[in-house]
Amino acid sequence: MNRNSVHTLISRFDEQFSSWGIVFPSDDSSVPERGKIIERGWTVWFAFIETDDDICLDYYCSHRMTDDCHVRLHADGCTENLPAISSIRLSSKDPEEDKQLAAKFAADNREAARLLAEKGFVLEGDEPGHIAMNRALIFEEDEGVDS
Numbered sequence: 001m002n003r004n005s006v007h008t009l010i011s012r013f014d015e016q017f018s019s020w021g022i023v024f025p026s027d028d029s030s031v032p033e034r035g036k037i038i039e040r041g042w043t044v045w046f047a048f049i050e051t052d053d054d055i056c057l058d059y060y061c062s063h064r065m066t067d068d069c070h071v072r073l074h075a076d077g078c079t080e081n082l083p084a085i086s087s088i089r090l091s092s093k094d095p096e097e098d099k100q101l102a103a104k105f106a107a108d109n110r111e112a113a114r115l116l117a118e119k120g121f122v123l124e125g126d127e128p129g130h131i132a133m134n135r136a137l138i139f140e141e142d143e144g145v146d147s
Contacts, residue, residue: 002055005075006031006048009057012073013046034120041065043131045121060084060121064130070112083112087138109138 010024010031017023020040025032034047046059049072057073070084089105092098116122123132 002075005055008075009048009055009073012077013057013059016071016073017042017044036124036126038127041128043127045116045119047119047121049119058082058119060116060119062127062131062134064128064134070116083108083115085109085112085116085135085138087134113139 010026013024014022020042022037022039022042022044024046025035025037031048035045037044037046042061042063044059044061046057049056049058055075058071059073060068060070062068067087068084070082072080072082074080086105086109090101092101123135125132
């Protein structure tokens, strides 16, 4: 991995969480390629992702006071929002439209959960209880989803 790009990404990550006093867990001698931070009510999974022409830092964060967020930081300064598990579902008074909205909500969350699992951003039991509870509530009707 390009050391300068990695340090740029770490600095950008630290900026994102500066108001919470959360910093990336590294020192000058080692940078973990993947990991998890549990601090100040946040759980943040992270992984460096190498593409053909870029190195990125993907992170997924959960906090009880907000919806989850899945982000890709690029070394060139671009930020990309990626699919995240949502706890907010649109609804409609029209039963048929509501059924479609419910199906889209479930499908979008299943796809987000699949992407997270591919990256290893899965629950391991050391996260705050509200995170596991939120996932259980979101996927309670989707028994086939491994969240």
